[in-house]
Amino acid sequence: MTKKAHTMKRGIALLVGCLVGIPAGAQAAQERRSPLADAPAIRKRFELRDKRFELGVGLTSTVGQDFYNALMLNLRLGFHITDWIGISVSAGVVNMTQNWRSAFNDQLNTALGSSCRDPANQGSPKCVGTTALTSVAADKTPTQANAAAAENRIGQVILPQVDVVPFTGKFSLFGKLFMNYDVYVMAGPGFVNLVKKGSIDNSYCDTPANGQPTCRHDNATPYTGMKLAGNVGVGMHAFANNYFAINLELHDLIFKNNAAGRDVTGSSEVNSADLQWTNNWMVGLNFMFFLPAQVKVSH
Amino acid sequence: MKRLAFGLFLVLANPRSLAAAEAPAAGTEEPADEKASEAEAPAPESPEAKKDELPDLSDEVKEAAAEKEEVAATATTARRSWEDIVVVPRKAFLKGGRVELQPFSAISINDTMIRHYAFGGDLTYYLTDVFSVGVEGQYFIKERSERESLVGFQFNRVTTLNRFKYAGALVFGYVPGYGKFGLFNKYVVHWDVTLNAGIGLIWTEIIPVFPDDATWGNRNISPHFAISTRAFVTDWLALSIGLRDYIFLDKFEPLNRHDYNPPDGSATRAMTLQEAKTNATSSLTQNIMVFVSAGFYLPPSFQYKKPR
Numbered sequence: 001m002t003k004k005a006h007t008m009k010r011g012i013a014l015l016v017g018c019l020v021g022i023p024a025g026a027q028a029a030q031e032r033r034s035p036l037a038d039a040p041a042i043r044k045r046f047e048l049r050d051k052r053f054e055l056g057v058g059l060t061s062t063v064g065q066d067f068y069n070a071l072m073l074n075l076r077l078g079f080h081i082t083d084w085i086g087i088s089v090s091a092g093v094v095n096m097t098q099n100w101r102s103a104f105n106d107q108l109n110t111a112l113g114s115s116c117r118d119p120a121n122q123g124s125p126k127c128v129g130t131t132a133l134t135s136v137a138a139d140k141t142p143t144q145a146n147a148a149a150a151e152n153r154i155g156q157v158i159l160p161q162v163d164v165v166p167f168t169g170k171f172s173l174f175g176k177l178f179m180n181y182d183v184y185v186m187a188g189p190g191f192v193n194l195v196k197k198g199s200i201d202n203s204y205c206d207t208p209a210n211g212q213p214t215c216r217h218d219n220a221t222p223y224t225g226m227k228l229a230g231n232v233g234v235g236m237h238a239f240a241n242n243y244f245a246i247n248l249e250l251h252d253l254i255f256k257n258n259a260a261g262r263d264v265t266g267s268s269e270v271n272s273a274d275l276q277w278t279n280n281w282m283v284g285l286n287f288m289f290f291l292p293a294q295v296k297v298s299h
Numbered sequence: 300m301k302r303l304a305f306g307l308f309l310v311l312a313n314p315r316s317l318a319a320a321e322a323p324a325a326g327t328e329e330p331a332d333e334k335a336s337e338a339e340a341p342a343p344e345s346p347e348a349k350k351d352e353l354p355d356l357s358d359e360v361k362e363a364a365a366e367k368e369e370v371a372a373t374a375t376t377a378r379r380s381w382e383d384i385v386v387v388p389r390k391a392f393l394k395g396g397r398v399e400l401q402p403f404s405a406i407s408i409n410d411t412m413i414r415h416y417a418f419g420g421d422l423t424y425y426l427t428d429v430f431s432v433g434v435e436g437q438y439f440i441k442e443r444s445e446r447e448s449l450v451g452f453q454f455n456r457v458t459t460l461n462r463f464k465y466a467g468a469l470v471f472g473y474v475p476g477y478g479k480f481g482l483f484n485k486y487v488v489h490w491d492v493t494l495n496a497g498i499g500l501i502w503t504e505i506i507p508v509f510p511d512d513a514t515w516g517n518r519n520i521s522p523h524f525a526i527s528t529r530a531f532v533t534d535w536l537a538l539s540i541g542l543r544d545y546i547f548l549d550k551f552e553p554l555n556r557h558d559y560n561p562p563d564g565s566a567t568r569a570m571t572l573q574e575a576k577t578n579a580t581s582s583l584t585q586n587i588m589v590f591v592s593a594g595f596y597l598p599p600s601f602q603y604k605k606p607r
Binding site: 045063064066084102104107108111112139140141142147166167168169170171172173174178181183260262263264266276 | 408409411412445446449450452453454455456458475476477478479480481482483487488490492
């Protein structure tokens, strides 16, 4: 075969190949899919939660309560059914700060110091005599002690919840230190034990001028006991290693409350009509251990 | 010729092999450049190769072996330079040298008596990917809380409140951390965390206990601190949520405004406006706000200057 004939033969073969190959190639392109099309976003991932228990201890605190905030010792126990869903119980078991007044309550307490119902003020020219602005019985201002005794505070909370973990990842701090983390949302019922401190003196009477004292009831009744609440929130784990994590949680406990223990509706008595829906925020910091300590690695 | 092309392709497809070739591989008996040169050097062409275009399998086996050696040399080099591996390789978003226009809305969270909603914006220039300087401005809308409305009814007292009107500040920012997360292990989202500190002015106004009384405004110096996190959506858009804590010394209406004993000993009376201003009580005020914002970046795109 001459060189010319050989070149010609190759040219024809190339042309035939192209004519046959172009439609087939187009069809193949249509059918071609990326091998990563159905792949998970993260492969070979440490499944830090799947089929693992977590248990730990920490602190949880109320935020923005009207009268008393509570810093509680918190216990948390959970089991992760899969890597993205789990069940857990957080329990603030001991209120370590039963007298932690809110800033508003501090100011209020100062303002209540001038109540004419307070025995210490009953000789005050503002309460008795010709210069009196009001009388002991007529002054609707409760005493500091009575106000405090009627106000409830959170004693304990028990929060069984379902945790859904949509976000998992890792982050770096200062470009060096890195941690795996997850962010979860939670929901469930909550049980909030509202407690009181002190007892209320519900009657205030004028000094009898004509032998017949004028009395006025304070009509305050603290709202206490175990209350059912709705519990929603968000949380995160930051894993220092495969079995230890720092846990942050933010809860919103929604329940009916009358934190002041005083009349709201104007009925002159404290009853269920005075209850109002309240949002009660809590933040928690827990130190969690995950068991078993070994983790699986995803495909 | 074919082998030359194959060798060239290998070199181009694997730039690290060049680096491996340049640096002598520690712990290996043969210098890496020798291996690389083996891979790159064209084999002498034989007359038979010109005649017959069928591939010489024995040559390919040799090339494959050379390639293996090359990969091993590269791996050795990589192990040696593990310090170069960053925690989160290839940031998905670069901010250095760009301007961020960030409209935001916010709500105050720490005052049980009065709530403020804020609307405003940040204009930030990123000096580098982690340092920034900018300005912010915001306008406040007040709302008295339910608790505030009950104080008079339940305790026979009224609250002394100020409303915030507007504020502006110079802000410095630092990004100490960044990362990425998988959303249901389906999508990867990059984010960072930003710390801010700033100083500015906040204008507040007295809310008189008696609505008919005259009011006045205060202008306070207000440092603030902030922490926020930002999720990058596109090359020019990021969504952000954060906390800002503004601290300032505010002046409140005096409690004895209508029960004033003048220093000259005259009868008790209500204060004049000037006397009320003079006798206003100062109190350190914290305004903690939760912000949500959308950040728009200019220029809207960026280019990587480094390979990672």
